Amino acid sequence: MSDSDRIATLEAQVAELGRRLTVREDELDIRKLQHLYGYLIDKCLYNETADLFTDDGEVRFFGGIWKGKEGVRRLYVERFQKRFTYGNNGPIDGFLLEHPQLQDIINVQPDGVTALARARSMMQAGRHKDFEGDQPWLKSRQWWEGGIYENTYKKVDGTWRIHILNYMPIWHADFETGWANTRPEYVPFPKETYPTDPTGPDELIEGHWLWPTHKLTPFHFPHPVTGEEIVAQRWEGDEAREKAKG
Template identity: 55%
Template sequence: MEQTIRRLEEKLEQLTEQVGILEDTQSIRKLHHQYGYYLDQCLYNEVVELFADNGVAYFMGGIYKGKAKGVRRLYIERFQNRFTKGHNGPIYGFLLDHPQMQDVITVSPDRKTAKARFRCLMQAGLHESAEGQARQWWEGGLYENEYVNEDGVWKIKTLNYRGLWHGDFDKGWAHTPPNLYPFPTVTFPEDPIGPDELITDPKPWLWPDTAVVPFHYPHPVTGEKWEAKKPTNV
């Protein structure tokens, strides 16, 4: 009887841990999807509040450090001022939709941190009847993020967005000029809305250059970790 009770207690502990990891996984998926919805609606203030205080954002070859400084500089002082003229929320004629999908989420054994990979496909533009230059474009990218559980609440620790390719709506991505969007070369404060640090290793790239954004997880069958190799032209 005692052995049976111990086995049941061990099984209960195991199942409790498995349920906890599933709950964490769902919370992280929900958090990132909510990030996507907030960003699509230009609710940049709400986006910033999803980060931990020491949160970091990687974007277009630059690193923005700290929720109150770097992250806010990116989303409020750069995106909000550029796309919605300082307004927190959508404005007439501006479109930004980038659905989040193909998530692979890995919770650490202690359930205090996690990593996740998401893919997004963006459609964006400014309507011809809105103030400004009418335009529309496609964009594809990947997120390789880190999350932290603070007092039972999952938050973004590192948001690492890698825009991979862009394309005009009418011409398509096959006709995208190389280096269409230049990466930053100057940091804050010399550039008031620039990153705190430049990413130089690995060197940033955009389509038609190609490379693999490193996977945070090992191969599920072999257990091997994928190692980056130099891209080749075939």
């Protein structure tokens, strides 16, 4: 191999290592961003939470879509902050809301400015009996929640931001009785859009579901070994039981 060929090979290797290093740094930055999101909503810092989003970002949550900077603030500040913390931007006595961010799988896209991620949250929440109010969401209670994120991120001026927060709550359970006794639609889905509902979503999502209904939240990536789309069979209830009996 000539000197010029060796130099060209080394330059190509350095370029590839630089690309791979950039991808790993992007993954770490996105992980930090998502984990920070969890810490901020833990402590009801809703203004700071809204600032994590792109200007054209959106939140897909509980069967609704809140669009753009105005929609994101309507959800976190106008809806959550006013309901949960009486308008206070920060934690209040007697209200617990913990959101661990777990099992994140991050895929930076070839353009280097878009990324997709799947992650999980396991929320512990409740309101102490000495701090309850007169609205349903202010009553004394303690509950669990588990959900899946399938999020999109964008790098804006060199900084990663949340572009689409697609959070699918999967199950809830009262602490006292557990998930075997969870009532359907434990948290009511939005029924009206903004402005009919002043803090409602801009659009409703069809086919939203909660435990005890149980479906697969679609993966944004194929199976890493087979390359095939990851698809689950849909349970057919009594019909499936009869087929199994033969």
